[in-house]
Amino acid sequence: QELVEELEYQRDGLEAYNRSMTDISDELKRGNAELVRKATRLRDEISRGEQSIRDMENYIGSLKRIKEGLEIALNNLPAEEVHYLAMPLFNMGIIPSVQNHLAAHGIQYVGDLVRLDEQYLLEIWGVGPATLEKIKTKLNENGAWFGMDVIRVDNRWYRRKQELTTD
Numbered sequence: 001q002e003l004v005e006e007l008e009y010q011r012d013g014l015e016a017y018n019r020s021m022t023d024i025s026d027e028l029k030r031g032n033a034e035l036v037r038k039a040t041r042l043r044d045e046i047s048r049g050e051q052s053i054r055d056m057e058n059y060i061g062s063l064k065r066i067k068e069g070l071e072i073a074l075n076n077l078p079a080e081e082v083h084y085l086a087m088p089l090f091n092m093g094i095i096p097s098v099q100n101h102l103a104a105h106g107i108q109y110v111g112d113l114v115r116l117d118e119q120y121l122l123e124i125w126g127v128g129p130a131t132l133e134k135i136k137t138k139l140n141e142n143g144a145w146f147g148m149d150v151i152r153v154d155n156r157w158y159r160r161k162q163e164l165t166t167d
Contacts, residue, residue, distance in 0.1 A: 069153040078161040084142045085111030085150060085157035092138045094131065101126040111157040114139065114148040 071077035087110050089099050101124055107113060113121075113135065121127050121135070139145055151158045 065151060069151050069158075072151060072158050073153050079151070079158040080161055082111075082144070082150065082157050082159050084144060085109065085114065086155055089113070092135060094135065098126045098131055109157075110139070110142075110144065111150055111152055114144050114146060114150060116146060118146055 068077065072079045089102060089108060089110065090096075092110065094102070102108070102113075105124055107116070118132060118136075121132055122129070136146070149160065151160070
């Protein structure tokens with residue numbers, strides 16, 4: 001009888017301990033769910049903040065280009081007009097379907113192309129290595145290249161003149 005009472009006492013103790021562990025487990029699950037919600041909120045806030053920063057950088061870059069364009073237009077900044085860059089893409093002999101894909105990305109003039117890099121163009125649907133080589137050849141034939149630093153003022157394209165320095 002004494003052994004049975006001892007075992008029942010231990011069983012009651014284990015059941016109480018088990019209930020306590022279940023309560024702790026439930027509390028941990030609630031805490032974990034709350035942490036996941038907070039982490040998701042923080043991740044979203046960071047993502048929005050990063051996008052805001054990118055938007056501001058683009059806006060600042062746009063303002064700098066506008067300022068530089070105005071300086072060129074006022075002849076305060078030495079630049080030379082590059083007439084070839086004002087030509088529409090169809091002058092390059094690019095097939096119409098590729099022209100349409102480029103136009104969907106805001107690329108309508110040769111000047112729009114030269115400000116880009118090759119990898120960006122390859123990511124546009126319809127622009128493959130053969131088209132890219134054709135574009136590069138045509139650009140090179142006309143004294144232009146990818147990554148060329150140009151400014152658009154109305155429908156005219158300018159390239160800054162490099163100042164010669166003597167040491």
